[in-house]
Amino acid sequence: MIHLLLAIIYLAFISLGLPDAVLGAAWPSIYPQFGVPVSYMGVVSMIIAFGTVVSSLQSDRLIRALGTGKVTAISVGMTAAALFGFSISSAFWQLCLWAVPYGLGAGSVDAALNNYVALHYKSRHMSWLHCMWGIGAASGPAIMGWVLTGGQSWQNGYRIVSLLQAALTVLLLLTLPLWKRPAAAQDAAGSAPLTLRQVVHIPGAKEIMICFFCYSAVEQTTGLWASSYLTLCRGVSAETAASFASLFYLGITAGRAVCGFLTLKFSDARMIRMGLGFIAAGVLALALPGPQWLALAGFVLVGLGCAPIYPSIIHSTPEHFGAARSQAMIGVQMASAYVGTCLMPPLFGLIANHISAALLPVWLLALLGLMTWMHEQLNRRAVPHTA
Template sequence: MYSIVLAIIYVAFISLGLPDSLLGSAWPVMHSDLGVPVSYAGIVTMIIAFGTIISSLQSDRLTKKLGTGLVTTISVAMTAAALIGFSFSHSFVLLCIWAIPYGLGAGAVDAALNNYVALHYAAKHMSWLHAFWGVGAATGPVIMGAVLSGGSPWTTGYWLVGLIQGALTLFLVFSLPLWKKVETSPSRNTVGESLQLTEPIPLFKAIRFPGVPYMLVAFFGYCAFEATSMLWASTYLVEYRGVVPATAAQFGALFLIGITAGRFMSGFVADRMGDKRMIRLGTLTALVGAVLIALPLSTNGFALAGMAVAGLGCAPIYPAIIHATPDNFGRENSQAIIGIQMASAYLGTTLMPPLFGILATNFSMGLFPFYLMIFAALTFVMTERLNLLSTRRTSNKVDLH
């Protein structure tokens, strides 16, 4: 039963990743067809981001009322409808309208599934889960590229991915009884402990839990590092390091490949090393990658290698922070906390890459690796402070007994 549901979740995360890169791969054609400037892509992504933030913050209430399986099913159905809506959108206004259910669906299912795996499965599965998201994110552009190269319009690409999401929705409908069985079965609980269904935790109460501010800042910093690298790595290599554009694109893509491959590899050691060590190792490795990128050497070899090293360093951080949430803040609080984590993640992803663009325009593209170092260091400091707080809390419990 656990294995069947886990397989369903893996497929769901591949499906989650599929549309994430579609807009970027199709926009060069889309903006011409829609008659809008290139910069309007930012409007669509902002609408999606705000939708994901809103639904992430409501995930605790929704999941406790409906259950993870039903929230996942409804969210994927909303995403499928939005993607098919994209395929019939022949104006920018319609595109923006359909971006609303897309964002709302993506945020709720992301928080719900992450909490579900954190509660019911080992750390290795969290790493592999996010690796499968990378598989989906890499596959989406392949589908769109094949559609465009075959002479079909970009709407066909969205229609195909929407159909895939629709098929997954039907699959999830038939799997709903399995989710309920797993949710009511003992898994990572200690002997005799059961997870009680509590009332939704208000946002302002959840934020005041000891250690939550550290975790939110750490998650914000990590996602700022990742999103800035994804958006600006190739531009930095071309404009500041003088790398040939084709080579820069390849090594920029290597950052994403490093994350995906690193998460598959992390799964084999995550249970043995534990979440705290995985986060520590990941942040330090990402920091080393940023330092390699910044080295003022005549050769670009170290900068190019730094892109791969930074990607490998990023690999375990996101899954490990999520998986550690029930242990850090209590199983009964984890859904509310993970929902806030997702909102903090989307804020870092949405706001920090454009901020670097402003800095690069007004000062220098050479600030790129130093900008990354700030967020890597911020993530390291905040997670270490959270670890220290968690250790003290555990010691106090031991002393009481």
């Protein structure tokens, strides 16, 4: 039963990743149709991220009331409905409206599943769990690219992704009894939830929050703007760029599959440092002038670098802060990540709109520097816990 539950959690993470990069892949086709500036993609992503911040901060309360299984099923169902709403939208304001349930559907389930795996499974399972997210994230833009290159509309691409999400929702509903046995006790266990103020004052909390902010900003900005960067700065057609942008998420996915084995030899801290180095190499490849393949290689390297960072930081949370604090800490970490998602891609959108999208490597390098510094500060300040 426990192994079957882990398989269900993997599928849930595929559903989390599936729609994440679709907006970026479709946007070169969306904004001319709706007559809005290219930077308006940041508005939609900001609304989605705001919803995830709200639901992430409420995750502990929701899970105690409903249980992890029901929260997961409801969240995936909300996402499916929102994606179908995207597929029938005929104006920009309608995208903004459907972005609300899209965002609310993601936060609680993300925090709940990450904490459950961090507490009950080895680091390799955390890497493979997020590898499943990468499969979903890589599949989304690949589906959209296939639809666009086939001469169909971007609305059809969203409709296909919505149907896949709906199928996963049905599967989660059918398997709800699996969650009651191993997970119910975890849902109800632990001391009273910590307030946000209490969490922030834990040694190392500020550093890990900034780490997540920067990581999410790097990942989301790269994922959302890869297609536009290739189109505007490297001369790649919009249809081809939608497919090529999936290389970034393929890099994350392949990297996490390999990282699951590397965690048998390397600690979480060393895995994170390794990832930071790969991101630096990828940003350098993006910054250098040259043929299109160099930019494509850069996106793959950035994806490979992102691969170990998120799961390794999550998995190390109980060790840094203790099992009793881990759900509260991970909820706040998720919220910090979503704030980065909410603020930073739209800010880069303004830069791309008013200055140049060619500044993407500079933007990523600045975030990478801050993330590296905060990670080293975290390792010095956080107090290790064994329980």
